[in-house]
Amino acid sequence: MKKHPFKIYPNTPPPLAFAVSRRVRFEEVDSLGIVWHGRYPSYFEDVREALGDKFGIGYLDFFREKVAAPLRQLHFDYLKPLRLRENFTIKAQLHWSEAARLNLTYEIINEQGELTTSGYSIQMMVEPREQTVLMVPPPFFQAFLKRWQEQKFAG
Amino acid sequence: MKKHPFKIYPNTPPPLAFAVSRRVRFEEVDSLGIVWHGRYPSYFEDVREALGDKFGIGYLDFFREKVAAPLRQLHFDYLKPLRLRENFTIKAQLHWSEAARLNLTYEIINEQGELTTSGYSIQMMVEPREQTVLMVPPPFFQAFLKRWQEQKFAG
Amino acid sequence: MKKHPFKIYPNTPPPLAFAVSRRVRFEEVDSLGIVWHGRYPSYFEDVREALGDKFGIGYLDFFREKVAAPLRQLHFDYLKPLRLRENFTIKAQLHWSEAARLNLTYEIINEQGELTTSGYSIQMMVEPREQTVLMVPPPFFQAFLKRWQEQKFAG
Amino acid sequence: MKKHPFKIYPNTPPPLAFAVSRRVRFEEVDSLGIVWHGRYPSYFEDVREALGDKFGIGYLDFFREKVAAPLRQLHFDYLKPLRLRENFTIKAQLHWSEAARLNLTYEIINEQGELTTSGYSIQMMVEPREQTVLMVPPPFFQAFLKRWQEQKFAG
Numbered sequence: 001m002k003k004h005p006f007k008i009y010p011n012t013p014p015p016l017a018f019a020v021s022r023r024v025r026f027e028e029v030d031s032l033g034i035v036w037h038g039r040y041p042s043y044f045e046d047v048r049e050a051l052g053d054k055f056g057i058g059y060l061d062f063f064r065e066k067v068a069a070p071l072r073q074l075h076f077d078y079l080k081p082l083r084l085r086e087n088f089t090i091k092a093q094l095h096w097s098e099a100a101r102l103n104l105t106y107e108i109i110n111e112q113g114e115l116t117t118s119g120y121s122i123q124m125m126v127e128p129r130e131q132t133v134l135m136v137p138p139p140f141f142q143a144f145l146k147r148w149q150e151q152k153f154a155g
Numbered sequence: 156m157k158k159h160p161f162k163i164y165p166n167t168p169p170p171l172a173f174a175v176s177r178r179v180r181f182e183e184v185d186s187l188g189i190v191w192h193g194r195y196p197s198y199f200e201d202v203r204e205a206l207g208d209k210f211g212i213g214y215l216d217f218f219r220e221k222v223a224a225p226l227r228q229l230h231f232d233y234l235k236p237l238r239l240r241e242n243f244t245i246k247a248q249l250h251w252s253e254a255a256r257l258n259l260t261y262e263i264i265n266e267q268g269e270l271t272t273s274g275y276s277i278q279m280m281v282e283p284r285e286q287t288v289l290m291v292p293p294p295f296f297q298a299f300l301k302r303w304q305e306q307k308f309a310g
Numbered sequence: 311m312k313k314h315p316f317k318i319y320p321n322t323p324p325p326l327a328f329a330v331s332r333r334v335r336f337e338e339v340d341s342l343g344i345v346w347h348g349r350y351p352s353y354f355e356d357v358r359e360a361l362g363d364k365f366g367i368g369y370l371d372f373f374r375e376k377v378a379a380p381l382r383q384l385h386f387d388y389l390k391p392l393r394l395r396e397n398f399t400i401k402a403q404l405h406w407s408e409a410a411r412l413n414l415t416y417e418i419i420n421e422q423g424e425l426t427t428s429g430y431s432i433q434m435m436v437e438p439r440e441q442t443v444l445m446v447p448p449p450f451f452q453a454f455l456k457r458w459q460e461q462k463f464a465g
Numbered sequence: 466m467k468k469h470p471f472k473i474y475p476n477t478p479p480p481l482a483f484a485v486s487r488r489v490r491f492e493e494v495d496s497l498g499i500v501w502h503g504r505y506p507s508y509f510e511d512v513r514e515a516l517g518d519k520f521g522i523g524y525l526d527f528f529r530e531k532v533a534a535p536l537r538q539l540h541f542d543y544l545k546p547l548r549l550r551e552n553f554t555i556k557a558q559l560h561w562s563e564a565a566r567l568n569l570t571y572e573i574i575n576e577q578g579e580l581t582t583s584g585y586s587i588q589m590m591v592e593p594r595e596q597t598v599l600m601v602p603p604p605f606f607q608a609f610l611k612r613w614q615e616q617k618f619a620g
Contacts, residue, residue, distance in 0.1 A: 025352070027503055070236065214550070381541075382542070382543050
């Protein structure tokens, strides 16, 4: 539905997908009775962290390797609101790239199966202190890319 | 620097601008010592609320008129981090549109005068309960547009 | 360990208990690498909402009955920090009271089984608009007290 | 009005006071139209940071000296709600202690001059990595206590 800004090259591995379920909290709802738009970075981060943990490229993996991966772009398309105590699913896809970056797209789906919000994020890998961008991904990430290419993440 | 997605028609009034100053709070900084990316919706909202209050199109004005203006798109380009206790300025520009929407662009400037984050937001005016989009802006907003067009907001 | 300020009368029903599990999120951790103290109201609310949902006295039940239950007192004793991605359990106990109030105590337990934070909250039932305190609990809550007294919540 | 748990010894310097003004933000208000109780740690921290900056005992001072001062107790008495866009003042008093701790009381005052929330916090000074409690305050803090005792903070 929504175009993201990533280049997809032919003959590259398909995206890695993950999803988490969550319920709207009281504190997330504004005075209009809907989730405040500023809570959605947290929703996207939830699934991004979970995807990272699953595939060995989470915050703790980056920390251990002394690499940070701050966001460079973050985009939201809000289509429908979420309301108090509503259950929803946050889906993420990590798109193939051999550069020192992470390209993800997101979809939030409500209990009726409707797409309520979509979006994307771009992270660049940097040296944490000076925030200088890495030219190539660190070894642990290259090993992850190799496993991905060899389709070791089936299922 | 960053292109926004709004159409700008010739011979329309120039944007209305506003700025607020703020200091990075302890609670806004993450374990890497920089402002967590998810705090920036709050930064943008700060200046958006202040601009709305100044020109008579703030949340309380919309509430009183029984119209809501939820965000439909929100975009961030993170260029440089902000650190603990750093002072910064958040600038916003409201761009001319005769539709029932609000188009804003944002810039965050640090104490060195550097652009650290830019972005934009699109809001649609809706009936609050059903979230149905208005065809035309409500009367108070049309009156605001008229004052804008007549350049009543100089200075 | 920690004394709470509630009077416990003899021959009243024992507390109702509930617990939820959660994992420390990236956004919850401060620049010292530990959960910022200001996130704990959210942790306590998580278990309080879950306990409320389980026993039919959650936010949505109060909303439906046009009663609010804002906090009057909230207290935290921070004993040990929680760190990034740590798993923990939040336990709550609702203590018997026939007044139009809710008295809860809380305990947060880390993966090593250590008590990291304890606390309590007091809520008063009010009419939402004017915040005037109710003299007696609303009928749905009295029915809940009756079920509690009759030990219908075993297990 | 509200008793705090600190011992006040005779013939010790009077408290140091500070206040900041703030306006209720849209994001701070819940679905009942009042500030969510969990935002108040941020309000207390605002004035605590400002007081710390003024007297040279802020977060950055502690960081520089490699000492942390995490909260051990935090208490809120909520008396009246704050509503959307309401202006209010947060007042803090730092109470004299020669131990490696910080004892503060807080008051939030609305535009009508009414006390809406009061509370207190206790911080213990610790070595940041292991969180071991210091026996005595670090030298920079002892120098601060000396200036306080000599009434160098008049006005």
